[in-house]
Amino acid sequence: MSGHKATPVGGPLLTRTTGTLLAITLVGAALAIWRFAVGLGPSTGLSDGYPWGIWIAFDVVTGTALACGGYAMALLVYIFNRGKYHGLVRPALLTSALGYSVAAIGIIIDVGKPWYIWRIPVSVGKWNLDSALLEVALCVMTYVIVLWIELSPAFLEKWGEKSGLARGLGAFMDKALIWFIALGMVLPTMHQSSLGSVIMLAGPRLHGLWHTGWLPFLFLVSCIAMGYAVVVMESTLSSRAFGRVREDRMLVSLSNVIAFVLLVFVAVRLIDLVVTGKTALLFGAGGLSALFWVEMALFLVPALMLLAGRGHLGIGTMFRAALMIVFGGAMYRFDAYLVAFNPGPGWAYFPSVPEIVITLGLVAMEILVFIVLVKSFPILSGTRPAAAATK
C-alpha cells in the first residue's frame, strides 16, 4: 500500500465525550425496547395520515445520504483515479458503514413487524418488482455487509500483526477488494435513486415542487454531493479532534466536480418545473415555495463558492460550502418525505419525545463507535505523532 499509511489514533477509550455518548445511546436503546412493548401509537407521533416520521425521513432517508461519503469518495478516487488507497477513503467508508448500519437499526425500530424482515430477502418468488422500497431494502441489507467488507482491511491489518489467518485474508482482500468496491458503487447508485422513486409513488399527495419523474435522479445526484460534503467536514473535524493532517489538496481537486454536480441538481429541478408547466408554484405555494428556494440556494451558493475559489480554495470556504450542501441535501430529503407530503386535511405530525431521543441515541451510538474504532484500528491517516493521544 502506497503513500498515506493509516494508523490507529490510540489513547483511552473511555473519556468524558465517549462516556456521554454512551449514556445517550443507552437511554435511546431503553426507549427503543419500550417502543416494542407499547406499540408505535403510544410511543410516536405517527398516525394513519403521517405513517412515516423522522425515523424514516431522517434516520434512513437523510442518514444514508449523509453516509454516502464512502460512495462519493470511492467513485471519485477509484473511478476518476485520484490517488489509490487515499487517506480519505477509510474514514469515509467507516462513516458510511456506521451510517447505513444505523439506518438499518432505524428501520427495525420503525416497522410494525420487524421479526418478519428476514422474509424480504428470502421470498424471492414473492418479490414485487414494482416496489422501489423492496429494492431499497435489498440494496441496503447487502450494502451494509459490503461496506464492512470494504472496511475489513483496516481490521485485518491490525489483527494480522498477531494472526496468520488474518494476514492471509488481508492479502486476499487486497486483490479482491475492487470487486467489492465496484459493488459498493452499484448498490448506492441503485438504492439512493430508488429512495427518490419510493416517495414518487406518493403521487398526488406529494407537493408539485417536489413530485417529478426526476426524483430518482435528483436523489442520486444530491447524495453524491452530500457524501462529498460530509467527507470535507469529517476530514476537517477529525484533523482538529485527533490532530491529523488535513487532506485539503485532494478535496480541493474534487471541488469542481462537486460544483458541477450541484449545478446539475439546480438546473434539472428548475428546467423540469418549466417543462411540466409548474412555474406558478415557484412563488404561489406559500411556505412550501419558500422552502423550495432555501433548498435551491443551499445547492447554488456552495456551487458558486467552490467555483469562485478555484485554485486557491481555503479550508474555511470549503467547510462552509460543505455545511451548506449537507443542510441543503438533508432539507431536500426531509421536505420530500415529510414537509411536502400532504395526506389531506385533518392530519398533523410532530415527532414525539421518544422518537427524538431514539434518533439522538442512534446518532450518539454512531459517533461513539466511530471514535472507538479510529482509536483502535488503522483508519485515519496522516499521523502527527504525540498530539494525537491526548484528546
Added chain:
Amino acid sequence: MDRTRRSFLKGLAIAGTSAAAAAVPVVSEASQARHAPEDAVGMLYDTTRCIGCKACVVACHEANDLPPDNRTDALHDQPQALNDRTKNIIKLYKEEGRRSYMKQQCMHCIDPACAGACMIGALQKREHGIVTWDPNRCIGCRYCQVACPYSIPKFEWESTNPRIVKCELCNHRIKDGGIPACCEVCPREAVVYGKYTELLAEAKRRQAEHPGRYVDKIYGEHDGGGTQVLYLSHVPFEKLGLPTLGEKSVPSLNRTIQHGIYKGMIAPAALYAVMGGVMLRNRKKNRDEEGGDA
C-alpha cells in the same frame, strides 16, 4: 494479458450500450395502461339513493369481526373516520342547502398504488381483482399508507403485532357465494355489488335515464387509472372528498422508470462490470506509473 484486458474493456462497452438499448422498448411496454381483469367485481354507490342510515357501517363491522369503535363514546360504535376498526364509513357533506352522504372504503383500484408499494405482495390484486391483504407477508412498513391516493389502508397503532386494516370487498363472503355485507344490508340499494362491467353499464343507464340528476361523470371509470368501486353523485366529487387524479394510475410513472432501469438487471450488471473494469485499468496504470511499487 494486456490484450485480453483491452478486449475485456471493449466487451464492457458493448454490454453497457446494449443494456441501454434493451431498456428502451421496455419503457413503452411498461407504461401501457392496465385494465380490470375479466372476472372483476366491484360496487356501485349512488349518493342520490343513500339515506345515511349507516346500516352498512354496522354490517361491515360484524362481517369483518372488527371490535366496535367506541373510543370517543363508550356507549356507541361511533367511528369518526376510517381507522383500524372501521373499514367502511358514511360521511355527510353539507353546504349551502345542498347535502349528500358519502360512503368511503377501499376503491379496489385497477392499478392499485398500495399493491405497487408493498414489498413482498402482502397487498395484491387477487381473485376478481379484489385487493386483499396477507398477514404473513406484511412487514408493517406502512408504505401502502403513504402510496394510496385515497388514504384507505389503516394501521393498528396500538398493537404490538399490528395489522393493516382495509376493506377487502368481503372476499371471504364472496368465496362462499355471498355478497359484501354492506351491499346486502343497504335498504335503498344505494350501494350494490356486481360484475365490474355490469356495474359500469348500470351507472351509465341511470345517468341516461335521469338526465340532470347526476354530475356528468362516473367517478372511478377513468380516475387514477380506474377503480372497481364506482360512484354516481349529484354533487361534485371533490366535495365528497374524492381526489382529482387524472386518468393515469399513480404507480404507472414508477413502473415506467423502475422497469426501464431494472429490466433483467442488465443495467446494474453492466454498471458493475464497467466500474470493476475501470478500477482494474486504473490499478494497472497506477502500478506502471509507480514502477512496480505496491
